[in-house]
Amino acid sequence: MHNFLARANHLSALATSVLITLLCAISLSTFVLPSTPSEAALLKVSNLNVVVGRSNFEHRPREREFAFAKFDVMTDLTPLFHWNTKQVFLYLVAEYSTPTHPSNEVVIWDRIVRGSKYAKINISGGKQKYEFKEITNTFKNTTATFSLRYNVHPYVGALVSGEVIRTAAHTLPPAVRRTQ
Numbered sequence: 069m070h071n072f073l074a075r076a077n078h079l080s081a082l083a084t085s086v087l088i089t090l091l092c093a094i095s096l097s098t099f100v101l102p103s104t105p106s107e108a109a110l111l112k113v114s115n116l117n118v119v120v121g122r123s124n125f126e127h128r129p130r131e132r133e134f135a136f137a138k139f140d141v142m143t144d145l146t147p148l149f150h151w152n153t154k155q156v157f158l159y160l161v162a163e164y165s166t167p168t169h170p171s172n173e174v175v176i177w178d179r180i181v182r183g184s185k186y187a188k189i190n191i192s193g194g195k196q197k198y199e200f201k202e203i204t205n206t207f208k209n210t211t212a213t214f215s216l217r218y219n220v221h222p223y224v225g226a227l228v229s230g231e232v233i234r235t236a237a238h239t240l241p242p243a244v245r246r247t248q
Contacts, residue, residue, distance in 0.1 A: 098225035
């Protein structure tokens, strides 16, 4: 006969082993389940301006050029949601290159989609949420492409990321000074 503590120890060891096996199977299923969004997606940058100004988020702000973009997004992220999806992080990235910095990526907008009933995204005339500024202070002779990307956050398993759609290259216009 075993005492109560020995039986509780065996029971908890069995429960832990079953739980770890189940979590490993769920984690591996992340690679088996398809995680690609709908092919019918639209991303259009309708207005692109460059303005000379000063940042509000610097200790000693200096004059530099800021780009402002208005965009239209229409996509369906419903195929990304299944029983192991907690949320989807959707973000808009501006990619450009300069002679001194050949590869630059700036996140200018994002949204957290928490469920499949919020997965149909339709934004018209959306504005950027974050500053789009160049480290060398000027966007002179620069072209930018915009891409809509996502990260799928599962309950258990690996983080899956991808790209929904990408635009053609847009030439950034010359900078305009703000009048006060």
